[in-house]
Amino acid sequence: MATLNKIRSKAGMLVVIIGVALLAFIVGDFLNSGHTFYAMNQSKVAVVNGTNIGVEEFQERVKVRTDELQQMYAQRGMSLPEGYASRINQEVYDQMVNEILLNEELDELGIVVSKEELADLLTGDNISPQVRQYFTNPQTGEFDRQGLLNFMQVILDPEAHGYNTPELLAQIEPQRQMWLRLEKQVKEDRAIQKFANLLNRALTPNKLDLENSFEEGKTSANIAYALQPYTSIADSTIAISDSELKAEYNRVKDFYKMPEHRVIKYITLNIVPSEADYAKAKEKVEMNQSIFATTDDVAAFVANNSDEAYDDCFVAVSSMPEKMKKFAESAAVNESSPLEFENDTYTMYRLMDTKVAPDSIKVRLLSFQPRSTQIDSVLNVLNNGGSFAELSPKFNGNDEVWLTENMAPTVGRPFINKVFSEGGNGYFKAESLGGEHIVQILSRTAPVKKAKVAAYVVAVNPSTETHTALYNQLSSYSAANNTAEKFSAAAKDAGYTVNSYDCSAEDYSLPGVNDARQAIRWAFNADKGEVSEIFTLDNSFVVAALDNIVKEGYAPLDQVKDALSIQVRNDKKAEKIIADLKAKNINTLAGYAEAMKAQVDSAKFISFSTPSIAGVGYEPVLSALAPTAENGKLVGPVKGVRGVYVFTVTDKTVSQQPFDAQTEARKIQQNYNYLINSRLMEVLRDKADIKNTMIRFF
Structure with a gap:
């Protein structure tokens, strides 16, 4: 009882204590959730009319586009240009903003593309130009409908066409993703076309417009x-x-009127070879030139000493680079050219062999997975009069492929050797880097002189010591002149040229520096007067100082x-x-x-x-x-x-031509159409509320 009375007497204090504890719990929870909310708010690339473009979603789209471009360049035997990432980021950002703005308009107007309409654009009688572009035969310029249908059968049901392992499915996944993106693009383009047509019809010239147009031009x-x-x-x-x-x-x-921008001063120091680098390269090539001219193992020598790999294949002399062509036309087998130095590169050739043979061979083929159990039976069917056209859809057939010997690195040397050594026009088996094939030669180009040429190429590049010396030189300067004012004032005495540039959040280059996104992103996250770290951009060292921060508005007088x-x-x-x-x-x-x-x-x-x-x-x-x-x-x-x-x-x-209302209407409407199609997105962006925060992350 005494205890109960004691509790009662302290009830007021207990209420206060419990209240404070509850408040602390609530406030703590609020702060934690607020922190989460803040983090969520920061993880946006942009907000378009209240719709967020999240960082993860943006990164995924960038990855897909990057993979697509890498594959496209690889098919041409090239790699994605250095510094292309910033351009891809901007391209994807523009696409995502445009999609949001267009979808808002399309939803509000009730514009849709039906399944039947989309099917007609993808596989029907009115093939979309985008689809037509992907499936046009480069040799004939004709649309390959059968190739399109074969492609779709494979990507829609890969297991039924022999792609029944994770490794094989992974091989065609990029093509499947490409088709899904293409389908989405075709649908969006059709909806935009409907939107533009609606706007075009809303802008109809009246009688006075037509008469004025006629009078102005006659x-x-x-x-x-x-x-x-x-x-x-x-x-x-x-x-x-x-x-x-x-x-x-x-x-x-x-x-x-200007967007928010930054005024930066920057110094660019080109990373170029030193005199010692030139001397070292010259010593190396002069020592090796006699070995290259006499060695019995040219492939091993080139692999260990040259900047370019040895391609052990015959190439039409007429298609060679000019200097190699001139050498191959007159040299004897095993003869080597004099060592030449041009554009900081030493080059020397050796003629390994020559022959007269077709430059290109046209084939058709069926494709199978490696170690296929079906290929022999299919080959037997074809050799006994079976129809290639009937088998083609089932076995990834291709009706027309042109091959040259220098395609060996991409399709495989055994495959090329097999095709170019075959004398007849019957069916035969050949294995490429991608699987096994049944091949039939359809035609050969006229025989031409072909040669196998080895090249010993050594480019003079800056050494590690040169990199370090240049970096330390610029680092010492920026450390000693660590404000924007000092950065500019001391440059002339130090032998540097200071450049100035007003950059917006969407810029990715600076004058003289193609891919400068790192430096620009630094400028939008720095304080006025700061000097940056040293960036390695476009084979140059770049250091910048933030001279001014200019908010969105009008350029000052x-x-x-x-x-x-x-x-x-x-x-x-x-x-x-x-x-x-x-x-x-x-x-x-x-x-x-x-x-x-x-x-x-x-x-x-x-x-x-x-x-x-x-x-x-x-x-x-x-x-x-x-x-x-x-x-x-x-x-x-x-x-x-x-x-x-x-x-x-x-x-x-x-002009004595009589007034023709239809002609004038057509002329004016063409101008209207051009303006609508060229400025539609610009107008939608101008009236939209877009907060671009991509500069925080990319």
């Missing part, structure tokens, strides 16, 4: 003119006040002052030239030309609808006045873009 004038250019008056003689500049700025400042001064000064020059000329009471074109210290020139076919005039340039004042001026009457002086003009119409042609 009269064409030839003129004789004299021009006094603005450059005839020295800039120093025209005073411009601050108030005049400010008035012009306020009039045209919408042209100078000081920044555009020079451009504005030119326009204001030209306006004042025009006033002066016109006043001086009028004061002279001249009444002939020749008199005006003499007063202008100019000559009389001519221009033809000037109409109201063509403001850019052949031989003159963009001069809308002439396009506006010449078609309506009387023949032989002096017009001017008038202010133009380049200077002040005086002209007379020497001839005028009025």
Whole structure:
């Protein structure tokens, strides 16, 4: 009982303690959830009208696009260009933003693409241009419908076509993903086309539009003119006040609207070989040139000493690079060329063998997985009169493939040797890097001279010691000049050139540096005045200083002052030239030309609808006045873009074609269509609320 009373007496304190504990728990939970919310808010590449583009989703799309491009370049025997990642990021970002904006519009308008419509575009009578592009025979230029159907059968049911192991399925997965992306793109393009057609029909010219269009284009004038250019008056003689500049700025400042950007100063130090690197390379090649010319194992020598691999195959002499071709045309087998040095590279050739043979062979083939249990029975069927066309869909058939001997690295040397050693036109087996095949030769090109040439190539590259010396040199400079002000001030004495650039969050290059995304991303995450670490970009060391942070808005007057001064000064020059000329009471074109210290020139076919005039340039004042001026009457002086003009119409042609409303409507509609198709996404982006935070991550 005493204990109970004691608890009662402390009840108030207990309530406070429990309340504080609960509050701490709630606040703690709120802070934790707030932290999570903050983290979620930070993991966005962009927010488009309230729709998030998450980092993970963005990265996945970038990976898919990168894989697609790598495969595309690999098919051409090339690798993805260095520094291409930033361009892919921007491409994917633009695609994802456009998809969101378009889907909003399409949903609101109820525009859809039906399953039947999509099927028609993919495999029906109205094949989409994108699909047609992928399945057009490069030799004939004809669309390969059977190739498309064969491809779809394989990717839609790979197991039924022999792709029944994880390894084999992995081989065709890139093609399957490519088809899914293509299908999605075709569907989106069709929906966009419907959207554009809807807009096109909403913009219909009325009767007055048609009549004005006809009148503007039916009269064409030839003129004789004299021009006094603005450059005839020295800039120093025209005073411009601050108030005049400010008035012009306020009039045209919408042209100078700018996104948020950073002003950076940067130094680029090219990583080039030192004199010691050149000397070392020369010593190496001079020591090895006699070995290359005499060794019995050229392949091993080239593999161990050359920057280019030895391709042990015959190549048509006519298709070789010019210097190799010249050597192969006249050299004897085992003869070697003199050592040459060009573009920081030593090169020497050796002729290994020659022959006269077809350069290319056209085959058709069926493809099987490695160690197939079916290939022998299918070969037997074909050799006993079986139909290739009937077997082709079941065994990944290809009706026409052109092969050359230098394709061995991509398809396999045994496969190429087998094809080029076959003498007849029957079916035979051959194994490539991708599996086993039944092959039939369809035709051979005419025999040509072919040669097997080994190349000993040594490029002079910067050594590790050179890299280190250049890096340390620049590192010492940036450490000693670690503010933006010092960074620029000390450069000249140190032998460096400081470049300046205004970069936006979407830029990925700097003048002289193609892939500078790292430096630009640093600038958007740094404080004003900071100096960056050293970046290795485009085979150069780059260090930057953040000179200024400029928020979104209009470019300040000081920044555009020079451009504005030119326009204001030209306006004042025009006033002066016109006043001086009028004061002279001249009444002939020749008199005006003499007063202008100019000559009389001519221009033809000037109409109201063509403001850019052949031989003159963009001069809308002439396009506006010449078609309506009387023949032989002096017009001017008038202010133009380049200077002040005086002209007379020497001839005028009025089209005798009657007014045709349909023709004019078609012409105007084409202009409308062009504007809609070219500016649709720009308009949607302008009216959208887009917060681009990609610079935080990429």
